[in-house]
Amino acid sequence: MRFHPVQYIHAARGQEHKVTMVTMQVLLLTVVLILPSVENLSFRNPEYSVTVDKLLGKWYITRWAGNPPIPAKKKFSPLPPFIFVKNILGKLEFRMNISKPMGCVVLKMNMEQERENSGIFYIWPNHRINIAFIGGMDFAIAYHQSNINNQLLKMTMLMGKNMTPRPTVILDFEDFVEFVQLKRTDIINPGFDDSCELFGET
Known part of the structure; x- marks a missing residue:
């Protein structure tokens, strides 16, 4: 099983665009999700492949860990x-x-x-997304890894239909965090930001 969540701050010619930390955090966590094959890691819960119909609906970011350049106090911000x-x-x-x-x-991204x-999707030409359920259809693990300015950035999240x-699902996520050489102690439970009504829910 393998992964990739995420997009970053982009600069326009001759002028940098400032992006709020919440927006950056959201993009890092959710835009590019790649779930690569993990052959040497055994989970307590079975994995299931993803289809579009099974993926539809509302999801929460229940846990995440990574090494992007986010200020420490912002890492614990509740996420929508x-x-x-x-x-x-x-x-x-x-x-x-x-x-x-x-x-x-509203942030919208088409996924091809x-x-x-059926479990692999693409955002833009080169961003592959592979999502896999774990322990049923209510939770999935996602992981992103990319080299930006000679820095290896990693991000993984546990997404769920509930919070x-x-x-055992949390333990599987913790094992995966260590497998991709991130720190178990850095796993964050971000909480839920309900300040904006979600569009397109029905």
């Missing part, structure tokens, strides 16, 4: 839920509402499903 829906073209779409000073801003593998994963 996100949803997967089918858009007008029948494609999978990621949606999340982010609270910003000017109000609630790979023909040969209370079973203890």
